[in-house]
Amino acid sequence: MDGTTGVTQCPIPPGESFTYEIKTDGQYGTYWYHSHFSTQYIDxxxxxxxxxxxKEPGRDRYKTDQVIMLHDYYHDLSRNELYEYLAPDAENAEPIPDGAMINGRNRQDCSKIDKKYICDSTNSRLAEINLMRGVAHRLRFINVSAFAEFEIGVDGHTMEVIEADGTSLVPSSYHKLNINVAQRYSAIIYANSAEASEFWLRARMINHCFSDPDAVVEPEVRAIVQYTQKKSKESSSMPTETKRVLPTTTPWDHEIAVVCQDLDGKLEPVDSIVAPEPDQLFYLRSNFQIGNYSLSRGYFNSSSWKRNLTSPALNRVTIPRNKILGDIDTADVMKDVFNVDKGMVLRVDGVKVVDLLIDNYDDGNHPMHLHGHKFWIMAQGNGYFNASDYSTVPREGRLLRDTVTIEAYGYVLIRFVTDNPGMWAFHCKYSRPSLPKQG
Structure with missing residues (x-):
């Protein structure tokens, strides 16, 4: 189990505790933890x-190792944003973020903030990343946003991407890279620029993927990358931005990203495992529909997930069969245990190689995440998958990760091995859509 409310457990009650014991045998890399109840992680x-x-490849290539968390934020509490988003009788677009932060920090121009909010940036400051001059450093980027995909880069520095979602990669160089919600990338940068001692790290929300690209007052958030003479950590006693000299570096002269999509086709895993032949294929049609009470909900095929907080799905499939009316349905979709209108549960018996083909009929991209497994990205692109190509999809050099972006009106074909017994959620990582649509 993995803490997904309504799937593997009940919510942890207020004032109580719950201990998770996690086996990490054979794993390494960059991950993150978060609440999976309601919209808590947005806050x-x-x-x-x-x-x-x-055993991790390339550990001797860098001197220091730092985490950089990127996230959007809203002035209001997430529950209030959610009520507006799910209001009946309206085909609402996802709430557009009011801004962004790096490691929980940013500064706002209070003159641009709605007067109904209290804004005081007097003592606020930007995140600072201290790098020892003359050596290499590993930066672990994690997108913990509710909705925004970011384009990130460091002025005057090339980034060597060496990891994606816990999979080690053959180093590939970028000036900027895209990172969608729940994805992680590690990049090595060398603190050897003669241009300056302080540089901007820029993370820009790709607002072209929002329903209203002009609604964000400032889509870019910055952090200060500062060279030091010796290894040092960020200090809470650093001066405020009004007292210090800020970097004057300029961004890389590239066209900005206007499409939300992955780098997957350009990334090569260090351990290039040939993906096995599939045993089973499931097809999922992802879209939004306006159903009962004029409420817009997300769907896989004809199913829109409605979690049961007092009877998690895992409990219902592990109850002895004689306690259920009849034997558990042996079909792929467990109709005898679950109402498929409220929860699509796909059953696989034993260790099998499973393909999921998802067509996205929505006008927005979706970062899809599978719990409990990593998967090979066998094919992805714009438009809809041509079934005649299925038998000839290449199996060599496929990237193994746990979160993949399906483009607007696009598709993705993923493959994984069911070698981790349990019940695992497959869902969109955008926090708003994942509430009305969790597969």
Whole structure:
């Protein structure tokens, strides 16, 4: 189990505790933890989780290792944004973020903030990333947003991407890279620029993917990258932005990203495992529909997930069969245990190689995440998958990760091995859509 409310457990009651014991055998890389109840993680209930291992390739290539969390934010509490988003009789677009932060920090121009909010940036400051001059550093980027995909880069520095979602990569160089919600990338940068000692790290929300690209007052958030003469950590006693000299560096002269999509086709895993032949294929049609009470909900095929907080799905499939009316349905979709209108549960018996083909009939991209497994990205692109190509999809050099972006009106074909017994959620990581649509 993994803490998904309504799937593997009941919510942890207020004032109570719950201990998770996690086996990390054979794993290393960059991960994160967060609440999976309602919209709690939007309001800040998240954090990084890094697994170190002497077996990880390239550990001798960098001197220091830092986590950089990118996230959007809203002036209002997430529950209020959710009520507006799910209001009946309206085909509402996802709430557009009011801004963004790096490691929980940013500064706002209070003159641009709605007067109904209290704004005082007197003592606020930007995040600072201290790098020892003359050596290489690993930056672990984690997008913990509710909705925004980011384009990130460091002025005057090339980033060597070496990891994606816990999978080690053959180093590839970028000046800027896209990172969608729940994705993680590690990049090595060298603190050897003669241009300056302080530089901007820029993270820009790709607002072209929002329903109203002009609604965001300032889509870019910055952090200060500062060279030091010795290894040092960020200090809470650093001066406020009104007292210090800010970087004057300029961004890389590239066209800005206007499409929300992954780098997957350009990334090569260090351990290039040939994906096995599939045993089973499931097809999922992802879209939004206006159903009962004129409420807009997300769907896989004809199913829109409605979690049961007092009877998690895992409990219902582990109850002895004689306690259920009849034997559990042996079909792929467990109709005898679950109402498929409220929860699509796909059953796989034993260790199998499973393909999921998802067509996105929505006008927005979706970062899809599978719990409990990593998967090979066999194919992805714009438009809809041509079934005649299925038998000839290449199996070599496929990237293994746990979160993949399906473009607007696009598709993705993923493959994984069911070698981790349990019940695992497959859902969109955008926090608003994942509430009315969790597969």
């Amino acid at each position: 800040g209930l998240f954090g990084p989780l890094v697994i170190h291992s002497p």
